[in-house]
Amino acid sequence: MAADKVDPIHQFHINTIVDIPVGGYDFSFTNSSLFMVVAVLLAATFLYFSTAKGALVPSRAQSMAELTYEFVASMLRDAAGNQGMKFFPFVFTLFMFVLTANLLGLFPYFFTTTSHIIITFALAMLVIGIVIIYGFAKHGLRFLKLFVPSGVPLVLMPLVVAIEVVSFVSRPVSLSVRLFANMLAGHITLKVFAGFVVSLGAMGAAGMAGAVLPLAMAVALSALELLVAVLQAYVFAVLTCMYLNDAIHPSH
C-alpha cells in the first residue's frame, strides 16, 4: 500500500469500473472513460449555462466562454484564413476537450486521460485524417503539391519531396507524443516530489523539516503544470489549425 502511494506510475493505471467485454475486446467503462465523460460534461455544462442567457452585456461566465470562443476563432482565422472557419466547431471541440482533460488531471486522485498515448494519438490521427480527406476531396491530386514546394531546383526536388513527406508523416506522431509526454512527465515529476514529502515526513522531526523543500517544489511544479496544461491544449489546437491550413491551401 505504502509502495503504491509513492509509485509515480500508479496514477496512470486504468481500472475497470464496469466490465464490458465485446467479441474478445475489452470495452469496459474505466476510470479513463469516467474522466472523459466528466471532462465533456464539465465543458459542455459550462458552455451551455454560461451562454444560456445570451446577454448583450456578458456576465463573468459568459465572458469566459466568449473569450475562449474568440481565442480559438482568431487562432483558426490567423492560421487558415476565413475558409478555415468551417472547421471551427471541430477545433473548438478539440481545444475544449484537451484543455478540460488536462486541467482535470491536475486534481489529486483524478485520472489524466491525455496522459495516455492512445488518446492523444487518436486525436492526432483524427486531425491528420481530416487534413488528408479534406485535402483530396477539395483539391484532388493537386493536394500532393503540398509535398512539392515551388521554386526548388529540379536537382534538389527528390530530396525536398522526401523531406516533406517525412515531415508530414511525422506530424501525427509529434502532435500526439508532445501532449502525451508533457502530461506524463509533469505528473510523474509532481508525484515524485510529493512522494518525497511523504517518505521524509515518515522519518520523524528531522524528516519533517527536510520535507519542506520537496513540498515547495511540489507547489511550484503544480503552478508549472497548470501552465503546461493550458499551453499544451493551445499548442495542440494551434498546430491543428496549421495542418488544416495545409489541407485548404496545399501549395506553399
Place this chain on the structure above:
Amino acid sequence: MFVTPAYGQEAAPEAEGAGSDVHAGTEVPHDAAHEGGFPPFDPATFPSQLLWLAITFGLFYLFMKRVIVPRMQGILETRSGRIAADLDQAAKLKEEADAAIAAYEQALAEARANANAIGQKARDEAKAEAEAARKEVEAGLEKKLAEAEERIAAIKASAMQDVGAIAETTAQAILERLVGKADKTAVAHAVKAAR
C-alpha cells in the same frame, strides 16, 4: 517497473495501424500489465479508451456544433449588430448636433451683423447731429464776433474824434498858463498837424 523496448515497439505500431481492430491476440496479461507494465503502453486498454474517446468526443462535437457554436455566433452577431446600430445612431445624432451648431452660429453671425449696422447708424446720426449743432453755434459766435468788432470800430472812431478836441483844449490851457494867451485857430492847426 518500466516498459521494455520490445513492449513499447509492439504497442506503437499497433496504435499506428489505426485503431481498435488490429490486435486480436492481445488478450495478454491483463492483470500482469496492471502489476508491472507501463500503463500508457498497455494495448489491452486501447479498445476501451478508443471507444469511450469516440463516444465522448463525438457527442461533445455534436453538442458544440449544434448548440454552442450557433448560440455563441448568435450572441456575437447580435452584439456587433447592436454596436453598429448604436454607432450609426450616434453618428446621426452627431450630424444633427453639428447642424444645430451651424444654425446657431449663423444666427449669431446675423445678429452680430445687425447689431453692428444699428450701432453704425446710431453713431452716424449722432455725429451728424453734433456737426449741425456745432455749425450753428459757430455761426452764432461768428456773428457775435463781427458785431463786437463793428462796435469796437465805432467806439474807436468816436474816441478818435474826441481826441482832437481834447488835445486842442488841453494845448490851449497849457499855452494860456505858459504864455498868457493862445490862438485858438493856430492851436487847432498845430494839433491837426501833430496827428
